[in-house]
Amino acid sequence: xxxxxxxxxxxxxxxxxxxxxxxxxxxxxxxxxxxxxxxxxxxxxxxxxxxxxxxxxxxxxxxxxxxxxxxxxxxxxxxxxxxxxxxxxxxxxxxxxxxxxxxxxxxxxxxxxx
Amino acid sequence: xxxxxxxxxxxxxxxxxxxxxxxxxxxxxxxxxxxxxxxxxxxxxxxxxxxxxxxxxxxxxxxxxxxxxxxxxxxxxxxxxxxxxxxxxxxxxxxxxxxxxxxxxxxxxxxx
Numbered sequence: 001x002x003x004x005x006x007x008x009x010x011x012x013x014x015x016x017x018x019x020x021x022x023x024x025x026x027x028x029x030x031x032x033x034x035x036x037x038x039x040x041x042x043x044x045x046x047x048x049x050x051x052x053x054x055x056x057x058x059x060x061x062x063x064x065x066x067x068x069x070x071x072x073x074x075x076x077x078x079x080x081x082x083x084x085x086x087x088x089x090x091x092x093x094x095x096x097x098x099x100x101x102x103x104x105x106x107x108x109x110x111x112x113x114x
Numbered sequence: 115x116x117x118x119x120x121x122x123x124x125x126x127x128x129x130x131x132x133x134x135x136x137x138x139x140x141x142x143x144x145x146x147x148x149x150x151x152x153x154x155x156x157x158x159x160x161x162x163x164x165x166x167x168x169x170x171x172x173x174x175x176x177x178x179x180x181x182x183x184x185x186x187x188x189x190x191x192x193x194x195x196x197x198x199x200x201x202x203x204x205x206x207x208x209x210x211x212x213x214x215x216x217x218x219x220x221x222x223x224x225x226x
Contacts, residue, residue: 004156031212042118042202043157043216050211058213090156094212100145100164101212105156 001026004106006091012112013081021076021109023091030096032074033058033103034066036087043090049074050096081113118203118217126223133190135220137203138183144208146179148188151200151219160188160201193224 004025013019023032030051035043035058045058049068063085065077074093078085088110092103121136137146145164149157163170163179163186170177176189190197200221204214 033213035216040218042218045213045215048211048213056211059215092157096212100162100206102147102159102162103157103212103214105149105158107156108154 003027004091004093004104006089006106006109008109009107010110012114013078014114015082017081018077018079019081019111020078021089021091021111023074023076023093023106024072025074025091025093025104026072027093027095027104028071029093029104030071031094032068033092033094034064034074034076035090035092036060036085037090037108038087046076046089081111083113085111086113087111118205118215120201120203120217120220122220123218124221124223126225127193129193129195129224129226131193131224133193133197133222133224135188135201135203135222137186137188137217139186139203139205139217140184141205141207142181143205145206146177146186147204147206147214148175148177148186149202149204149216151202153199157202190222193222195224195226198222198224 033048034046047066052071091106094103095101148160203217
């Protein structure tokens with residue numbers, strides 16, 4: 001099992017450009033998440049999904065869009081990148097059921113917007 | 115806004131010593147989890163404690179939870195250089211999505 005994978009690993013964008021980050025998981029998890037991590041801020045939730053075809057806003061959703069067309073994939077889009085979106089982006093997934101479950105994280109995408 | 119705040123922000127100890135990190139949070143929770151992040155890597159889950167539990171052990175890790183004080187602590191015993199990493203607490207609320215709110219983290223350095 002590869003677990004959670006993210007592409008690309010690094011990217012540099014100019015202000016106003018667009019891009020899509022891809023997250024894939026092979027654990028058959030229902031829930032998936034996108035976070036951003038900035039120095040001294042911990043992780044902040046951008047958007048999440050509780051199943052194929054569903055998405056919901058997290059703590060910091062502005063400037064981002066997401067899609068979950070297939071259960072195993074969760075895409076994060078930046079339509080018009082801004083320097084404030086320079087960050088490290090992490091995708092995660094978790095199982096669902098009666099209990100509570102840990103989240104499994106991908107290796108991250110380091111994005112720089114100039 | 116951050117739900118959890120960790121203390122200390124940075125901790126440096128010698129190999130073999132114990133390391134204690136604390137996490138305080140603001141609202142009632144369903145569960146609290148601790149994660150580890152090595153430099154430049156994704157987060158790895160360490161341990162989960164539910165709101166009705168007070169203490170949990172996993173190998174060299176011991177986690178306590180005091181819901182009356184809205185705080186948790188992570189103890190790593192007999193630390194090793196390989197334990198050098200950032201440690202984050204994350205709180206989960208009852209409700210859909212199994213969402214977590216992460217703290218700001220403690221940077222632990224274990225020196226030989």
